[in-house]
Amino acid sequence: MPSAGDRGDLGRQESHSSLMDDIDEVLITAEQLRARVAELGAQISVDYAGKDPLLVGVLRGVFVFMADLVRSIAIPIGVDFIGITRYGPSARTQGVVRFTKDLETSIQDRHVLFVEDVVDTGMSLRYILRSLQTRVPASLRVCALFSKPRSRLFDLDVAYVGFELPDRFVVGYGLDYDERYRNLPFLGVLKDKAITRRKLPPGAQSGET
Numbered sequence: 001m002p003s004a005g006d007r008g009d010l011g012r013q014e015s016h017s018s019l020m021d022d023i024d025e026v027l028i029t030a031e032q033l034r035a036r037v038a039e040l041g042a043q044i045s046v047d048y049a050g051k052d053p054l055l056v057g058v059l060r061g062v063f064v065f066m067a068d069l070v071r072s073i074a075i076p077i078g079v080d081f082i083g084i085t086r087y088g089p090s091a092r093t094q095g096v097v098r099f100t101k102d103l104e105t106s107i108q109d110r111h112v113l114f115v116e117d118v119v120d121t122g123m124s125l126r127y128i129l130r131s132l133q134t135r136v137p138a139s140l141r142v143c144a145l146f147s148k149p150r151s152r153l154f155d156l157d158v159a160y161v162g163f164e165l166p167d168r169f170v171v172g173y174g175l176d177y178d179e180r181y182r183n184l185p186f187l188g189v190l191k192d193k194a195i196t197r198r199k200l201p202p203g204a205q206s207g208e209t
């Protein structure tokens, strides 16, 4: 008869078991994510003390990071979201970025911290920053949980980076492959069979981030 604690562990494993079958390697554990997000939140609390910053996230990938980040920030903040879609022959090499959801908050004269899940080529970020800048915020900086510096096509200043990643396609902690795996509590790399089974090559999908 397993104890309540054992049953709890078993329950957690079972709840992710079918997704776990598709994972080749865990790159960053849930515990490592928790610790680093807490550090970022503490640093932001110091840097933005007295500034009532507005955290702006881009849906959908950022929702997990944003939820944890805001709870590790100890000063008053506002939160808002935008949605974008990227489409084109290959989202990685070229294409068009378009807003699918705009801010509900005015950012004029606000200290804006733009929050991204992962900055890959930087194309989405460049487009979003240019758009936000035209609304004349008091300041505009970027916090990205993950950055892939080797994939960067545009030179962009990212003030806060959680983890630098190799140029590999990753899933979990909000990041998807064809809308799956966002609910994994860690960051992982997919097995080849999980990629070929689904219809799109990783990194080449268009649609919402």
Ligand code: IMP
Residues within 6 Å of the ligand: 061, 092, 116, 117, 118, 119, 120, 121, 122, 123, 124, 125, 168, 169, 170, 171, 175, 176, 177, 208, 209
């Ligand atoms: P960028 O415009 O090339 O910088 O791509 C940024 C967006 O692409 C992110 O917000 C993600 O939605 C998506 N993306 C980039 N790399 C990955 C990855 O490794 N896994 C899942 N999504 C990714």
Ligand code: MG
Residues within 6 Å of the ligand: 061, 175, 176, 177, 208, 209
């Ligand atoms: Mg995506």
